[in-house]
Structure formats: structure tokens, C-alpha cells
Amino acid sequence: MPATIQPFPLWATLTLALALSSLPQLGPAWAQQLVVPLKDTVPTITTNGEASAEVVPDIATIAFAIETERPKAADAAHENARAAQAIVAEIKAQGIETRDIKTVSVTLAPAYDEVRDANGYVTKRTLRGYSASNSLKVRIKDIAKAGALASQMLDKGVNRFYGITYEYSQKDEKYDLLRTEAVQDALRKANGYVNGLGIRLGRVLEIIPQPRAVPFAGANRMPAGAAPAQEAAPTIPVEPGTETLRTEVQVTWELVQ
Numbered sequence: 001m002p003a004t005i006q007p008f009p010l011w012a013t014l015t016l017a018l019a020l021s022s023l024p025q026l027g028p029a030w031a032q033q034l035v036v037p038l039k040d041t042v043p044t045i046t047t048n049g050e051a052s053a054e055v056v057p058d059i060a061t062i063a064f065a066i067e068t069e070r071p072k073a074a075d076a077a078h079e080n081a082r083a084a085q086a087i088v089a090e091i092k093a094q095g096i097e098t099r100d101i102k103t104v105s106v107t108l109a110p111a112y113d114e115v116r117d118a119n120g121y122v123t124k125r126t127l128r129g130y131s132a133s134n135s136l137k138v139r140i141k142d143i144a145k146a147g148a149l150a151s152q153m154l155d156k157g158v159n160r161f162y163g164i165t166y167e168y169s170q171k172d173e174k175y176d177l178l179r180t181e182a183v184q185d186a187l188r189k190a191n192g193y194v195n196g197l198g199i200r201l202g203r204v205l206e207i208i209p210q211p212r213a214v215p216f217a218g219a220n221r222m223p224a225g226a227a228p229a230q231e232a233a234p235t236i237p238v239e240p241g242t243e244t245l246r247t248e249v250q251v252t253w254e255l256v257q
Contacts, residue, residue, distance in 0.1 A: 029143060031253040043255040045193060046204060049186025052246040057166035060146040060238065063104070065135040065160040069111055073130040077108050080132035083157045090156050091138055094149055100139035102205040107133045133164075141169070147238040166240045178247045183207070194255065202254035210248035 065088060068080035090100055111131045115124040140146045146164065168174070190201055 025139075031135075034079075042205075043256055044252050045201070046250060046252040047186045047189040047250060048208075048210070048250050049180035049182040049184065049189065050246070050248045052244055053174060053178060054242045054244050055168045055174060057168050057240040057243055058143050059167040060140045060143045061167070061239065062140065062146060062150055062167045063135070063136055063137045063162035063164075064158045065133050065162070066106045067131060067159055068091055068159055069129050069131045071129040073108060073132075074130040076130040080134055082136040082138075087153055087156050087158060088136070090152060091149070093225070094145065094152070095142075096138060096140065096149075100141070102137045102139075103213055104135040104137055105133070106135075124164050131149060133160075135160075143238070143240055147236040150236045150238070164238065166243065168243055168245075171245065175247060177250065178245060179209075182247050182249045183251060186249060190251070190253055198255055199255050202256035204251060205254055206250075206252040208250040210250060239246075 044207060066080060066083045068076050068083060070076040072234060088101060109131055111123045112124050112129045113128045114126075124252065138149070143166070150161070150164075185199075194200060234237050
């Protein structure tokens with residue numbers, strides 16, 4: 001965005017003088033409404049500063065579920081609960097703290113076999129049994145363990161994976177540094193415009209952070225479906241890649257001779 005240089009206009013001088021002369025007659029309530037922002041009463045320059053950095057995520061969150069289907073509702077619920085308890089115990093045994101394990105949903109619903117006609121409409125539904133599901137999210141602070149843990153959960157009975165997302169644990173600290181760099185970038189641009197004009201930057205009149213772009217969260221889909229009852233599968237590869245953090249700020253300075 002190019003710099004915006006705003007000289008102090010003559011009409012603003014006349015308007016401000018007229019408004020000030022009228023304050024005693026208008027009273028305190030009107031006087032408050034006639035206050036003109038400082039940046040609208042002096043020559044100014046406005047520039048935008050930007051800063052960005054690539055970081056490697058160091059936290060992974062895996063979302064998965066254990067689904068159990070049985071002819072009777074009680075059997076489906078009980079077996080699903082036992083399977084979920086075993087998986088949570090295995091997760092904790094791998095060093096994951098309780099606060100990093102979250103139950104997202106627990107459901108029990110009828111399961112039907114359906115017959116459809118040539119147009120795709122259901123013509124017949126037959127109760128097949130009941131399906132119980134327990135969905136969880138696990139936050140893994142040692143991202144190198146994410147693939148191995150996912151493989152172990154498959155071995156323990158997880159039969160539905162919903163994906164994996166990544167985070168960067170030092171994001172707030174990194175954004176603090178980027179904000180400083182963005183302000184410095186705005187200052188560099190402003191000086192670049194005024195240095196050849198025989199004027200200089202005065203007071204900072206306004207700093208406006210621009211809306212921060214939401215970085216790509218790195219959500220990857222994992223294969224969903226029943227886990228095969230075979231020998232232990234190889235470790236699922238998990239590659240976090242990089243994430244770009246970006247910030248932008250708009251700064252307005254007074255211009256002085």
C-alpha cells in the first residue's frame with residue numbers, strides 16, 4: 001500500500017476556528033462532539049508495515065473414533081466403552097497427559113440396512129443392530145511421536161481417523177517479534193518518502209493493527225475405515241511441513257519541518 005500524505009487543509013482550519021468560537025454557546029455536551037482527532041488537524045503520512053516468518057509446527061492433534069456395532073444396544077454401548085477405556089489407558093501409558101486427551105462425542109444409534117430403487121430413494125429399511133461411537137482428540141506435544149501413537153491406536157481398536165492438525169507452541173512470542181518488525185517496516189517506508197522532501201517524521205498519531213491472516217492449519221486427512229486385524233502396521237508417516245505467520249500494521253505520523 002503506498003504512503004498517504006495528508007496536508008492540513010484550509011477548510012479544516014476555518015471549520016475548527018468556527019467550532020472553537022462556538023463552544024461557550026453550545027455547552028459541554030456539544031463541545032465533546034466537536035473535538036477533532038489530532039491526526040485530522042496536522043499534516044500526516046500513513047504507511048503500512050508487514051512482517052512474516054516460516055515456522056515448523058511442534059504440536060500435533062489427532063482426531064479419531066472407536067465404533068462398535070452389535071445386535072443389541074446395551075452390548076454395543078458396553079463393548080465400545082471398554083474399547084475406549086483401553087485406548088485411553090494406552091495413550092496415557094505413552095506419556096500423554098490427561099489434560100491433552102479430550103472426549104469429543106459419545107453416541108449410540110440404530111444401524112439399518114437399506115434397499116434403494118433405481119432413483120436412489122430408500123424403499124425399505126431393516127434394523128441391523130446398534131452402533132456406538134466414542135470420538136476423541138489427542139494433543140501430542142512431541143510431534144515426532146504422532147505417527148507411532150496413531151499406529152498403536154489402530155492396533156488397540158481405533159477404526160476411524162478424522163485427521164491431524166498442527167500448532168506452533170511459541171506462536172504468541174513469534175507474533176510479538178513480528179509486530180516489532182512490521183512497525184519498523186512502516187517506519188522505513190515513511191522515511192523513504194519524506195527524506196527527499198525536506199521534512200521529517202514527528203509524533204506517532206495512530207497505530208492500527210490490520211486483520212491477521214489465519215495461517216494454514218495443516219489439517220491432513222488420515223485414512224478412515226476399519227483397521228485391519230493383522231500384525232502391527234508400520235508407523236504412519238507424519239510430516240508437519242511449515243506454517244507462515246504474518247502480521248501487518250498501519251501507522252500514521254505527524255509531518256514536521
